[in-house]
Amino acid sequence: MSFINPAKVFVQSLPYTKAIQKGIELSILRLDELHPVISGNKWYKLKLYLQDAIDKKKDTIATFGGAYSNHIVAAAEACKQSNLQSIGIIRGEESAQLSHTLQQAKDAGMQLIFVSREAYKNKEALKQLYAKDTIYWVNEGGTGILGAEGAKEIMRLIDEKFTHIICATGTGTMMAGLIKGSLPHQKIMGINALKHATLQDEMEMMLTNEEKRKQYEIINNYHFGGYAKQTKEQYEYMNELWQAYQLPTDIIYTSKMMFATMDLIEKGIFPEGSKIIAIHSGGLQGNLSLPANILQF
Numbered sequence: 127m128s129f130i131n132p133a134k135v136f137v138q139s140l141p142y143t144k145a146i147q148k149g150i151e152l153s154i155l156r157l158d159e160l161h162p163v164i165s166g167n168k169w170y171k172l173k174l175y176l177q178d179a180i181d182k183k184k185d186t187i188a189t190f191g192g193a194y195s196n197h198i199v200a201a202a203e204a205c206k207q208s209n210l211q212s213i214g215i216i217r218g219e220e221s222a223q224l225s226h227t228l229q230q231a232k233d234a235g236m237q238l239i240f241v242s243r244e245a246y247k248n249k250e251a252l253k254q255l256y257a258k259d260t261i262y263w264v265n266e267g268g269t270g271i272l273g274a275e276g277a278k279e280i281m282r283l284i285d286e287k288f289t290h291i292i293c294a295t296g297t298g299t300m301m302a303g304l305i306k307g308s309l310p311h312q313k314i315m316g317i318n319a320l321k322h323a324t325l326q327d328e329m330e331m332m333l334t335n336e337e338k339r340k341q342y343e344i345i346n347n348y349h350f351g352g353y354a355k356q357t358k359e360q361y362e363y364m365n366e367l368w369q370a371y372q373l374p375t376d377i378i379y380t381s382k383m384m385f386a387t388m389d390l391i392e393k394g395i396f397p398e399g400s401k402i403i404a405i406h407s408g409g410l411q412g413n414l415s416l417p418a419n420i421l422q423f
């Protein structure tokens with residue numbers, strides 16, 4: 127897959143004063159640098175599905191998402207680059223103006239099919255309605271075993287010295303992959319960014335019994351109200367991160383993850399000597415839906 131260049135990913139050290147004072151090292155894996163559109167974790171979650179589709183001689187990927195779904199735009203671009211056609215089943219009626227995300231997916235050649243919120247709940251019925259032999263279906267958010275197995279590869283980019291790996295979660299697929307790839311001295315911490323109530327159960331469905339005995343924890347109190355709820359406080363925090371570290375974050379996932387990481391450091395939950403790496407899972411295109419001039423980057 128020559129359009130993806132993992133060499134662009136790098137580890138950025140974050141000299142956060144409160145971490146330094148407590149003898150804690152803090153870094154972030156800049157997975158957002160992987161590709162301008164197929165950013166961050168989305169590539170890792172999609173890659174094995176795309177390969178499976180090609181192996182099974184399918185010529186179209188069909189998947190699901192909302193109007194601001196990073197998964198939808200990543201799937202559209204990854205399919206374009208892999209010479210596959212793509213269909214996006216989109217939650218909610220088509221609006222007069224497409225969101226930036228959907229416009230970008232459409233520009234990459236994705237056929238968008240809008241379905242009511244009610245119809246969207248029944249994915250099996252939708253699959254039957256649009257069924258075709260040439261279509262390979264991918265779950266919303268790329269969730270499932272192949273998604274998690276793909277995300278396991280992210281751990282190859284992380285030095286063994288790190289003791290805590292922190293990620294933002296939506297479906298929990300990336301987190302499941304990180305757990306699969308983790309070593310006994312490492313703990314995976316998932317920040318539940320979407321107020322997803324059944325996250326733990328759904329995430330653990332992607333783990334074997336042995337993997338369920340590894341070190342991991344889901345943290346539920348940093349969702350800032352849920353998916354599309356944004357506060358002035360959050361914008362200010364994102365601008366502070368930019369000013370202090372030239373670190374751009376997205377409104378839905380990575381800013382909440384960074385806030386949680388710094389807050390947990392301040393609260394003293396990490397022992398002295400901890401080496402923490404947060405994962406910048408991408409999603410920056412989602413900031414285009416914000417009003418202009420709110421963010422400084």
Ligand SMILES: *Cc1c(COP(=O)(O)O)cnc(C)c1O
Nearest residue numbers: 296297298299300379407408409
């Ligand atoms: C999709 C996404 C996530 C969540 O990944 P899951 O595997 O669904 O938990 C986290 N961060 C960003 C930027 C994303 O786009």
